[in-house]
Amino acid sequence: MSSDSGGYELPLRLLLGFRTVIDEVHAELARRGHADLRPMHGFVFQAVGRVGGGYGCTAADLGRALGVSKQAAGKHIDALERLGYLRRGHDPEDARRKVYTLTDRAVDALTESARAFDRIHDRWAELLGPDRLAALEQDLRKVTPGEVFRFDTPNWFGS
Numbered sequence: 001m002s003s004d005s006g007g008y009e010l011p012l013r014l015l016l017g018f019r020t021v022i023d024e025v026h027a028e029l030a031r032r033g034h035a036d037l038r039p040m041h042g043f044v045f046q047a048v049g050r051v052g053g054g055y056g057c058t059a060a061d062l063g064r065a066l067g068v069s070k071q072a073a074g075k076h077i078d079a080l081e082r083l084g085y086l087r088r089g090h091d092p093e094d095a096r097r098k099v100y101t102l103t104d105r106a107v108d109a110l111t112e113s114a115r116a117f118d119r120i121h122d123r124w125a126e127l128l129g130p131d132r133l134a135a136l137e138q139d140l141r142k143v144t145p146g147e148v149f150r151f152d153t154p155n156w157f158g159s
Helices: 009-031 039-051 059-066 070-082 104-128 130-143
Strands: 086-091 094-102
Touching: 009 104, 039 059, 039 070, 039 094, 039 104, 059 070, 059 094, 070 086, 094 104, 104 130
Parallel strands: none
Antiparallel strands: 086 094
16 A cells, blocks of 8 residues: 655655654754754754764865865864864864864763654654654664664765
8 A cells, every 4th residue: 555645755754753753852952052053954964973982073074074185174174173163273283284073062962862763762752652752763764774873874865
């Protein structure tokens, strides 16, 4: 049995679900003092935190992780450094290399984001029922690749 709306509705509903969650998280971040953050910034924070291996991330590293040019990555870095979310430093093995790490402000934004995601998940479990939500999550794991987080997702949209 197929839907009256055709197969196109599934990807649009998945995207709408993603957008609904992200918009709600960013509304919560704004209430908690992070009104200047945009969805792309979350991808930048995740990439800086994971790609840098603890020493920091260069603009070139960030660009490769996000699937954007070094110049585009540099624009994100400059904006987030100005807003107090990234800290500039130097690679301990090569002082000429500029590396960027997350500030306490960025860590706070990530912590607040995680709390908001958890609250949304809990609300969806209450709305759908915990078993149905767990089944939905399991079904999505079956039909999607194993890698949950893709840093290059915003670039895929053309951002």
